Amino acid sequence: MSGTPWSRIGWRNLGRNRKRTVLTALGLAVGFFAVVFIVGWSQGLMVEMVESATSLVNGQIEIHDADYRPDRSIYDTIGGRNGTDVDALLRAIDADPTVTAAAPRVYTGGLISSGQATSAGMFMGIDPVREMRLSRFLDPLVEGRLPVSGRNELLVGEEMARQLSTGLGEELVVVASGADGSMANDLFTLVGVFRTGLVELDATFAVMDIGDLQTLVVLPPERIHEIAVATIDPWIADATAERLGSGLPPADRPIEVVPWTTLNPAMSRVRRPRVTRCTSSSSSSSSPSPSSASRTRW
Amino acid sequence: MVRFDTAHGHRLIALCTLGCLAVWTTASAQPDPREIVERIDRLMRGDSSRGVATMQVVTEHWERQMTMEMWSLGTDYSLVRLRAPAKDAGTATLMAEDDIWNYLPKVDRSIKIPSSMMGGAWMGSHFTNDDLVQESQLIDLYEVEVAFDGERDGESVWELRLTPKPEAAVVWGHIEFLVGQDDDLPRWARYYDEDGELARTMEYSEVSEFGGRLVPAVMNMQPADKPGERTTIRYEELEFDIDVEQSFFSLRTLQSGR
DSSP: OOSSHHHHHHHHHHHHOHHHHHHHHHHHHHHHHHHHHHHHHHHHHHHHHHHHHIIIIIOSEEEEETTOTTTOOTTOOTTGGGOOOHHHHHHHHHTSTTEEEEEEEEEEEEEEEOSSOEEEEEEEEEOHHHHHHHOSTTSSOSEEOOOOTTSOEEEEEHHHHHHTTOOTTOEEEEEEEOTTSSEEEEEEEEEEEEOOSOHHHHHHEEEEEHHHHHHHTTOOTTOOSEEEEEESOGGGHHHHHHHHHHHSOOOSSOEEEEEHHHHOTTGGGOOSOOGGGHHHHHHGGGSOOHHHHHHHHO | OOOOOHHHHHHHHHHHHHHHHHHHHHHHHSOOHHHHHHHHHHHHHOSEEEEEEEEEEEOSSOEEEEEEEEEEETTTEEEEEEEESTTTTTOEEEEETTEEEEEETTTTEEEEOOGGGTTSBSTTSSOBHHHHHHGGGHHHHEEEEEEEEEEETTEEEEEEEEEEOTTOOOSOSEEEEEEETTTOOEEEEEEEOTTSOEEEEEEEEEEEEETTEEEEEEEEEEETTOTTOEEEEEEEEEEESOOOOGGGSSHHHHHHTO
């Protein structure tokens, strides 16, 4: 501290009133710590929110027929009318080093009835083994177990089970529009109840084996609506999606590979934490939430 | 004090009579639009009816034909049962007042359509569940006015405009009906959404005699946004004022599969 006269004066001043110096230093330290802590805390929360929202049901990347969104018609299956080689597609996706899981899905809307009550539902056909590696909403279940292929078993959300006044082991009538125009209907046994915490999901979703749902609505095994993909880090989903999009096996119809940042524009304003961006990202902390994410999803 | 002389009085009476006559003639030239709708409904439905019809549904993805038998009583009760194709035979719909039940023979269960699904397609067609219920209650749900009265394409017609009553829970912004004045039969109905855009058109054609009445044998429903799609209902048999009790329109009949 032997530079200019001004810095010498300053340095001496610090020593002349030690109490003032300590108080000022302490004030600055506490202030800086508080700012760093709050920014870190809020960004950690947001990252957690993104991770929990994308891993709950949706996954971080969705692969569809290019026309599937937003109408989600039963006919817009990957690869079009003739479908696609699902196994080959899954192998190609699994081969990407950043992909941790990929799961095929079939969706259709319909009615589900317990006899006393009937509700409108969204049926989701899953491959239980692949699905468990990707999404969290079926693990743990409130009660029961996962569906076994070929036995017409299904799971419903906790709220739907309540509305239908039904319980494990009971038979439910499932009605949907078949892809051939017929009134698809069959009996399914309730084997499990799940809870996502999102009322709109817990009240409308029914999950069954993918093959059983395809049989019900007269879709052949090669016709699926979606492959959901999880990556090692949600923040690289954009890059992974781009890579997957250019590396998929050729199909009859264009396939779209969409990262969660496109599916949930509201949530995508949250970015990988960077201190220089603290103001802009903390201002967006009010918009993303698991429920708004699921609303844009369905 | 005013005093009428006789001549003056007579003239006044004549004037009154003329006036009344004028009012009366305009009234008869401008028929009550609600009465027209009621008349059409009575003609096409009768107090009760039984019929057999084929329904052809053409969509972008598939095409199928169904044969169905139907019964109705008044405006509140009807029962429709599919006879063909074999895969769906026995499937039935019961409409009782505002409720719709479907019977599914494969699982031998009846399920009530929840109100949230009343806008959904009926049996995969371009008709909705609401159509079954509301088509018979137009008078209660809509205000009717005559929008056009005169000649069109060489025929005297009324064009009726139906606008929903404020409290009515309906999906259409308004409906237009073209009705022939000679036979009281509808020619077409156009359904508009709340933005005033045409949503679908129903055409009535091939007026034929059924049970001593002349009614259109073919109804063709065409959604405006999908020009390649349609649902066509063609009556094969139709009889009116049949012997049927209200108790027939029950869940028991629905499940019996008759």
